[in-house]
Amino acid sequence: MTEKLYDVNSHLKEFSATVLFCKDKKAVLDKTAFFPEGGGQTSDKGYIDGVKVLDVKEENGEIYHYLEADIETGKTVDCKLDWEERFDKMQNHSGEHIISGIVHSLFGYDNVGFHLSDREMTMDFNGMLTREDLKRVEQLANEIVWRGAKFNCYYPENLENLEYRSKLDLSENVRIVEIEDCDMCACCAPHVENAGEIGIIKILDFCKNKNGIRIWAVCGKRALLDYNNRYQNDLKISSLLCVPQTEIAKSVEKTLENIESLKYEIGGLKRRLIAEITNSFVSECKVSVLFQDGFDIKELQLLSDALHKKTGDMIAVFSGADSEYSFAICGESEKLDGWFKDFKSKLNVRGGGRNGMVQGTVLNTKDEILGVINELD
Ligand SMILES: [Zn+2]
Numbered sequence: 001m002t003e004k005l006y007d008v009n010s011h012l013k014e015f016s017a018t019v020l021f022c023k024d025k026k027a028v029l030d031k032t033a034f035f036p037e038g039g040g041q042t043s044d045k046g047y048i049d050g051v052k053v054l055d056v057k058e059e060n061g062e063i064y065h066y067l068e069a070d071i072e073t074g075k076t077v078d079c080k081l082d083w084e085e086r087f088d089k090m091q092n093h094s095g096e097h098i099i100s101g102i103v104h105s106l107f108g109y110d111n112v113g114f115h116l117s118d119r120e121m122t123m124d125f126n127g128m129l130t131r132e133d134l135k136r137v138e139q140l141a142n143e144i145v146w147r148g149a150k151f152n153c154y155y156p157e158n159l160e161n162l163e164y165r166s167k168l169d170l171s172e173n174v175r176i177v178e179i180e181d182c183d184m185c186a187c188c189a190p191h192v193e194n195a196g197e198i199g200i201i202k203i204l205d206f207c208k209n210k211n212g213i214r215i216w217a218v219c220g221k222r223a224l225l226d227y228n229n230r231y232q233n234d235l236k237i238s239s240l241l242c243v244p245q246t247e248i249a250k251s252v253e254k255t256l257e258n259i260e261s262l263k264y265e266i267g268g269l270k271r272r273l274i275a276e277i278t279n280s281f282v283s284e285c286k287v288s289v290l291f292q293d294g295f296d297i298k299e300l301q302l303l304s305d306a307l308h309k310k311t312g313d314m315i316a317v318f319s320g321a322d323s324e325y326s327f328a329i330c331g332e333s334e335k336l337d338g339w340f341k342d343f344k345s346k347l348n349v350r351g352g353g354r355n356g357m358v359q360g361t362v363l364n365t366k367d368e369i370l371g372v373i374n375e376l377d
Pocket of ligand 1: 039
């Protein structure tokens with residue numbers, strides 16, 4: 001059976017081992033520091049004898065290294081972990097233990113789900129927490145980081161007198177991860193040696209999940225990257241709004257209020273414009289056509305309806321640009337239905353309607369539209 005070097009030394013980045021077996025790009029070593037997938041954490045990556053390690057899995061008590069190519073059985077090989085990725089996972093997994101330990105001791109909830117991928121860390125608890133609760137948990141978690149609480153991982157000889165958290169009901173070979181004055185939990189993964197290595201613990205988001213809560217959190221380098229992303233966003237918004245970064249939320253709120261009042265003002269002006277167009281409109285043919293800039297469908301409907309009511313004629317109003325016009329056409333139902341059928345068949349039209357009003361979009365030029373209307377008139 002492979003000696004699990006990661007169990008006793010989580011900071012081992014390079015090691016030598018003997019290849020016990022290798023077939024179909026699947027190798028077993030006499031000892032390994034590559035942590036296999038397990039306990040909610042994905043496997044380590046790296047190189048064995050210069051060959052890329054794609055995945056590591058523990059199957060029936062054996063640790064298999066899935067490689068990009070075969071390596072020689074019996075050979076002594078140099079192995080190297082992708083340390084950056086491993087350390088990132090240790091920072092986050094150890095941070096998760098601190099959060100889960102605090103949630104358990106403050107609220108009595110159990111961690112019932114944990115997922116740590118290269119990008120995201122989530123943890124599920126079997127009880128609900130408020131934003132305020134999470135703020136308190138985050139503060140206490142970071143206090144444990146600041147005091148550099150020791151992590152101690154071991155296989156205890158006697159489990160009976162130990163009070164520890166566990167997702168599985170195991171009775172033997174239980175590895176305990178103990179965090180000084182904070183938590184004790186069964187876990188097979190490598191962890192930091194002291195909480196100071198985690199750097200920072202930041203809870204990002206949460207949602208209701210079954211009868212409890214799911215939490216998203218980032219620790220260490222991930223938290224710094226996340227901070228930098230948010231910082232760049234704030235910087236951009238602050239320069240667009242010409243306000244200090246600390247004022248951006250207030251400024252966005254004010255800008256949205258201004259947009260709302262402008263929309264209201266524009267709505268009033270458009271209604272006045274519709275009334276003025278209607279007052280001065282003189283119909284010249286059976287189907288009157290009007291191209292009006294900056295009107296949406298609703299405004300086109302209002303205008304065509306007002307003009308139809310005034311003249312009794314069929315009125316077609318368009319707004320937009322060549323190949324992307326919106327339109328509303330108002331007229332006597334019977335006449336309009338047949339006319340619109342012909343109009344639709346001759347142009348690229350999407351839309352329809354009833355009771356004397358049709359609307360939609362037409363993907364033709366102004367000249368093409370006028371040509372067809374004159375032809376149908
Ligand atoms: Zn764990």
